[in-house]
Amino acid sequence: MSRPSITDLERKYLLDAFDSGWISSLGDYVVRAEDQLTTIASSAHAAVVSNGTAALHLALLGLDIGPGDEVIIPSTTYVATLNAVLYVGALPVIVDVDPITWCIDSEAVREALTTNTRAVIAVDLYGHPADYVLLKELCGQAGVLLIADAAESIGGSLHGMPVGVLADVSTFSFFGNKVVTSGEGGAIVTEDAELDRRVRKLRNQGNHENRRYFHDVLGYNYRMTNLAAAILCAQLERIPDLLSARQRVVDHYDRLFEGSPALTPQGRAPGASASPWMYSVQVEGAAAAQRDEIMLKLRTEGIETRPVFNTVQSMPYLTDFRAHPTPIAHNLAKSGLSLPTFPAMKPDEVEYVASSLLRACAL
Ligand SMILES: Cc1ncc(COP(=O)(O)O)c(C=O)c1O
Secondary structure (H helix, E strand, O other): OOOOOOHHHHHHHHHHHHHHOOOOOOOOHHHHHHHHHHHHHOOOOEEOOOHHHHHHHHHHHHOOOOOOOEEEEOOOHHHHHHHHHOOOOOOOEOOOOOOOOEOHHHHHHHHHHHOOOEEEEOHHHHHOOHHHHHHHHHHHHHOOOOEEEEEEEEEEOOOOEEEOOOOEEEEEEOOOOOOOEEEEEEEEEOOHHHHHHHHHHEEEOOOOOOOOOEOOOOOOOOOHHHHHHHHHHHHHOOOOHHHHHHHHHHHHHHHHOOOOOOOOOOOOOOOOOOOOOOOOOEEOOOHHHHHHHHHHHHOOOOOOOOOOOHHHHHHHOOOOOEEEOOOHHHHHHHHEEOOOOOOOOOOOHHHHHHHHHHHHHOO
């Protein structure tokens, strides 16, 4: 599915951090990565953390969201979006996704708003930015916070505005399969100086600003190491190349699947420039029910694929929640799959995956 693109630059920075002795979470690379992120996301503040789930958790805590609050999330997302809401004791309100972009359906959000709604978490699924224009308007009118779970979408944009400035706060993941990786890692990006201050404090055990070993709030150890940050700095420097190499793969798949009745690729909204993270399609017609068999068939041909996320409300530990009807998300969970997408993928490999998939759908 994925192979990180790590070069001599990552190696150089990593060894430099290692040789400096600053291998824990103090160090120049942490500061440097945060600076680079503010530039890439055109945002005033960026705080790096240990992973994207921690980033979401801290964003919610920093915004003081907790018990008694409702948080609207899409049914189709990685489980971390749901878990962060549960960590803070808020009620997840689950709504459907858009049939074209597979991102949270703004009209469904409008219907799900109540007087207890504190926030909406929009997820930029597989790199496609959610409908922030409408979501911002809805949230603004309702006095509700808008959080972008941009774990999968660094480098994307909407109407020319980069992912990172499209919501009140945005979170990234730098897991090994992401467009930009630090091994494990994440970040919280915002224009809000007070939120940034709170997030920094919470990631560092709630340390009091002036009194050592005094913790005036319940905090966490969600810090990123300088070693991880060194890798991240190299990746962020290389982001134009990382994006264009992936985009080449995505464009190639697009051409190969164009006009095929068997598959519908995840669509794009007008004005949206998706981050080329993971090319995903929905199997159509009679073959849709055979998605799992198709994946097995591809496996025997040496091709790894991924099913689209199960609906979050199907997780057995989730007991306290509200779910609106989610027919699109259910259908995607049954008939959607993601294809190998990574910078080093060669044109003949893309062709091999595409032709194998089309053949498997026809069986
Ligand atoms: C949509 C989404 N949200 C959150 C996360 C959590 O990120 P991490 O795995 O770095 O904790 C991921 C990453 O896998 C993701 O895809």
